[in-house]
Amino acid sequence: MSIIGFPLLLIPVAICNIIVFLMPGLGFDAALARVALPSGATWTIALGDVLVALGVLLLLPEVMKAARPGAKYLTDHLLSLLVLGGTVAEFVMLPQFANQTVFVLAMLALVDFLSGVALRSRHQSAARAGQPAKRRGKAVQPIALPEDTTEAPAPALPASELSPQTAEPTSAATTAASMAEAVLLDRPEPVKAAGSQAVAELAKAEEKSPAR
Numbered sequence: 001m002s003i004i005g006f007p008l009l010l011i012p013v014a015i016c017n018i019i020v021f022l023m024p025g026l027g028f029d030a031a032l033a034r035v036a037l038p039s040g041a042t043w044t045i046a047l048g049d050v051l052v053a054l055g056v057l058l059l060l061p062e063v064m065k066a067a068r069p070g071a072k073y074l075t076d077h078l079l080s081l082l083v084l085g086g087t088v089a090e091f092v093m094l095p096q097f098a099n100q101t102v103f104v105l106a107m108l109a110l111v112d113f114l115s116g117v118a119l120r121s122r123h124q125s126a127a128r129a130g131q132p133a134k135r136r137g138k139a140v141q142p143i144a145l146p147e148d149t150t151e152a153p154a155p156a157l158p159a160s161e162l163s164p165q166t167a168e169p170t171s172a173a174t175t176a177a178s179m180a181e182a183v184l185l186d187r188p189e190p191v192k193a194a195g196s197q198a199v200a201e202l203a204k205a206e207e208k209s210p211a212r
Contacts (some may be wrong), residue, residue, distance in 0.1 A: 008058040009109050012051045013087050016105065019047070020096045028101045048101035055108045057179040066116040077116050084109040 019026055028048035035043045066076060087106040090097040 005075045005079065007076075007083045007112075008062050009055060009080070009105070011058060011111055012055040012084050013083060013109075016097065019091075020094075028099050035047075043105065045197055048099065048170060051101055052104045055105050059108050059112060062112045063115050063119075066112075068120045077113065077120070080113040080116055084113050085187060 016028075019028070026047070028051070029045065030047045031044045032047055033045045035045065037043055052203060062080075069071045086108065087102065087109050091106055
């Protein structure tokens with residue numbers, strides 16, 4: 001069973017009421033034990049000191065309960081307020097409760113109530129700050145990217161298919177070079193006889209022409 005709705009500080013306050021109403025001869029300053037300290041002094045542990053220490057220890061789980069995100073804030077605050085109001089009323093109205101023990105317990109109840117209110121306001125502000133972020137996250141939709149319409153490059157041909165094509169220009173070039181070399185080698189030499197005949201004819205023509 002959960003203890004979220006039960007105020008733990010009610011335990012020391014209830015013990016105070018039991019002592020006052022059911023044990024009239026027992027006071028809050030009654031010594032429960034005496035402890036010798038290393039300094040040589042003797043520390044007397046009174047009943048009121050034990051109740052105050054119990055209240056301080058129970059204040060920690062009270063604050064931890066209020067800090068839980070799913071805690072019952074309204075119920076916890078209402079019960080803490082009732083404990084605070086009852087303790088203060090007994091301290092002010094009843095002479096049996098007019099002592100430092102009840103006063104310290106009332107201060108612890110006040111701290112419990114104020115810490116619960118502060119933690120609740122903090123949770124509410126954090127929740128309000130997180131709501132716009134969630135709404136924005138829902139409104140955002142992923143943008144569809146356009147499909148890639150570029151054609152894939154043609155696959156490269158293997159070396160075995162490229163070798164005949166590269167071999168043809170090489171063979172044609174070698175054939176043309178060999179033909180040009182053959183033409184140069186087969187060029188006829190100039191005929192000397194035809195040249196000498198032309199010179200003789202020119203000489204005869206000069207002799208026949210009358211001298212000027």
